[in-house]
Amino acid sequence: MFGNMKEMLKQAQNMKSQMKKIKKELESIEVEGVSANGACKITMTADMKTKNVEIDETLLSSEAYVIENAIKIAVNDALEDAKDTSAKKLKAVTGGLTDGLPGF
Incomplete structure (x- = not known):
């Protein structure tokens, strides 16, 4: 029983390191x-930190709602890609243990 516990603790430490x-x-x-x-x-980075925002000059002559919508779409697209990348990396380490857990 305790051998199993030691192995589980070792695996947990290894997972934490990874x-x-x-x-x-x-x-x-x-x-x-x-x-x-x-x-x-x-x-942005895969840990969801914005690195750069580029807005084409032609967009700047548009009405505010058009600019806002373009920014919203681009941000959501980048966030989705960041979440997917993060999830794939985590799944490789956890073997899917974090699937369905908030924040993972």
Whole structure:
């Protein structure tokens, strides 16, 4: 029984170490989100930190709601890509144990 417990603790420590490594890795992976017309592009890291926002000059002459919508679409696209990338990296370490858990 205690041998099993020791093995489980060892696995948990190993997983914790791997999670730290993945967290660091996610900080350096860049993903991109683009609006439907390509006039707005958002670059962020896979840990969801915004790195760059590009807005085409032609978009700037549009009405505010058009600019807002383009930014919203690009941000959501980048966030979706970041979440997918993060989930794939975590699943490789956890073997799917975090599936369905909030924040993973």
